[in-house]
Amino acid sequence: MASSFFLNTGMKPALYVHIPFCSAKCDYCDFFSLDCRSREDKEAFTRALVRQLSFFCDRLKIDEFPTVYIGGGTPTSLTPESLEMIFSAIARAGGKLPLEWTVEVNPESLSRDHLDLFSAYPVTRLSMGVQSIHGPSRKFLGRRGSLKSVYAAFDLLGKNWKGKLSIDLIRGLPESASLLLEEELAMLPLSGIEHISLYDLSLEEGTPLALRTGKIGARNDSLPRDIESRGFLHYEVSNYAKPGNESLHNRSYWEMEPYLGIGPGAVSLLYGNDSWMHQSVRPDLNLYLRGKPEDYTEIEYPSAVEFFIEHLFMGFRQVRGISLEKIERRFGHSLRDIIPRTLGVWADSLSIDTEAGRLALGPEAFWIQDRFFLDAWKELESLNPFA
Ligand code: SF4
Structure with missing residues (x-):
């Protein structure tokens, strides 16, 4: 660990x-x-x-x-x-x-x-x-x-x-x-x-x-x-x-807020000052019973692109969508700066709540959101704003 x-x-x-x-x-x-x-x-x-x-x-x-x-x-x-x-x-x-x-x-x-x-x-x-x-x-x-x-x-x-x-x-x-x-x-x-x-x-x-x-x-x-x-x-x-x-x-x-998962098979999302990590506990009961946390804990540091896509993936599951302020605070860029092409293509299917500062997928797009994530992923592959 x-x-x-x-x-x-x-x-x-x-x-x-x-x-x-x-x-x-x-x-x-x-x-x-x-x-x-x-x-x-x-x-x-x-x-x-x-x-x-x-x-x-x-x-x-x-x-x-x-x-x-x-x-x-x-x-x-x-x-x-x-x-x-x-x-x-x-x-x-x-x-x-x-x-x-x-x-x-x-x-x-x-x-x-x-x-x-x-x-x-x-x-x-x-x-x-x-x-x-x-x-x-x-x-x-x-x-x-x-x-x-x-x-x-x-x-x-x-x-x-x-x-x-x-x-x-x-x-x-x-x-x-x-x-x-x-x-x-x-x-x-x-x-x-x-x-x-x-x-x-x-x-x-x-x-x-x-x-x-x-x-x-x-x-x-x-x-x-x-x-x-x-x-x-x-x-x-x-x-x-x-x-x-x-x-x-x-x-x-x-909302990608920090969580601690304990017990075999549990996962955590933890933040540091300027980094984030996924921690998981190996799904192995015998090791869990006999070992120390150092033995059964695995840590992974996702890249900025992976972490950003995870924010989209989790946030857009909610009917109310994602917090634009949180994206900017965590990634140092606005959503519009990170995936301008994808937002342009999907403009008619997105709805913005200016008071709450949230962007959501409208009713039609909500059920086909995998396509939105795929577009965002491809855009980030061709031009990575975090590089
Ligand atoms: S076997 Fe699986 S689905 Fe069935 S109660 Fe246990 S965890 Fe839930």
Whole structure:
């Protein structure tokens, strides 16, 4: 691990904690997740995670996390006791209360004890991996929890959870195995849900689903209208929220604000005085349990062009687009100076909010934004303003 890493101190990064265990692997999953290990493994993991958190907070002099996100894997595959060890380490390290603290939960492993723990800490938001509320769709996806467990989880939350609730749904299944999105929405208790993340199913090489199906003839649902008509605003490619309920934590990714990721497989974006870096933790549980941060941390310094393209790529995912002031501050040039040709070609498809100082892709261009990035990339290849 490069020693210059430790020059980057005094940041207030968002915190992401990766819990890599799941009760079983879903057929479409290519994330770093491990079938549930023994209790001993999970306890050893918890201790390693707390050590890693304390190591980075000390070295980077972090004393505040604006937002916290505990994701996975399945965080609720840990016992409430293990989660409490992690939560109290975060509370000790972070000091001030975060603005938002999210925990990912899965219906089949969520318990009343988990909810009591969340209420004892400043957890403000749960994100539940529902994926589908239709039995044949869940079977097609190889989701382990039954439909009954999904209804039971909604019931448990309705009675015992006062914070915000987000759910994940997957669309793009074949017609023979799925309902229309609007039919699924009609079956969900939307009055208790403030946020929906809607992902397209993708067939990742080597997953059981890809091996089983080869390819998928996806249902052609009309999105965002179905969700918007139920009071959710579309604010990012895959995300919809009732007004004021956008994910603050995920927003820090899209805004390229610093974040610290801990746990095997997690990534970070960290800033120094005049440099930036991606740091990742190798997805290797054994190394994580036995090694020191120096052994499992990898660091990469993206070039200015790569970092700029990443700003475009992340920022334009948001319906509100990117901050022009931030581009100028971070790159020392205005957007117009960096990619004048691309902005010219796409002029009719861009919308500027002068008051907020943001530039966005209009409704048509929003869904074909890859073409915009390709044009920007080609322009920077032919004339690099950062050279
Ligand atoms: S619950 Fe999520 S992380 Fe775990 S196997 Fe299923 S898709 Fe992967």
